[in-house]
Amino acid sequence: MRGVGRVVGDAGGDLECGKCGRACRARELDRLLWCEACIAGAKATAKRVGWLCGAVIAAGLAAWIHFVQKPSAALMGGWVGVVLAALWLCARAATELCYGVLRILRRPGSS
Ligand SMILES: [Zn+2]
Numbered sequence: 154m155r156g157v158g159r160v161v162g163d164a165g166g167d168l169e170c171g172k173c174g175r176a177c178r179a180r181e182l183d184r185l186l187w188c189e190a191c192i193a194g195a196k197a198t199a200k201r202v203g204w205l206c207g208a209v210i211a212a213g214l215a216a217w218i219h220f221v222q223k224p225s226a227a228l229m230g231g232w233v234g235v236v237l238a239a240l241w242l243c244a245r246a247a248t249e250l251c252y253g254v255l256r257i258l259r260r261p262g263s264s
Pocket residue numbers: 170171172173174175187188189190191
């Protein structure tokens with residue numbers, strides 16, 4: 154989409170999005186010059202990747218608990234809680250990490 158429908162210069166306040174190149178009002182861009190659509194897209198991507206990473210890690214943890222710890226039925230609830238907590242924490246951390254990486258990779262002038 155770069156270069157399509159460019160209207161830079163209108164009222165002197167327009168800038169190009171640093172990611173998609175769409176002309177936007179300066180106030181619509183954040184400090185890395187991304188438009189709202191690109192930010193939303195990156196957040197959605199980061200969320201998908203983050204939950205995927207969280208699910209993989211939680212599955213690995215569940216397998217480790219199941220095969221190595223061999224929990225008794227009485228402690229099962231606690232282990233399930235540990236796995237769910239790990240899933241949530243890892244998903245959150247991986248989402249933040251992925252979003253940060255996406256932003257750094259697309260920083261203006263970095264290419
Ligand atoms: Zn954009």
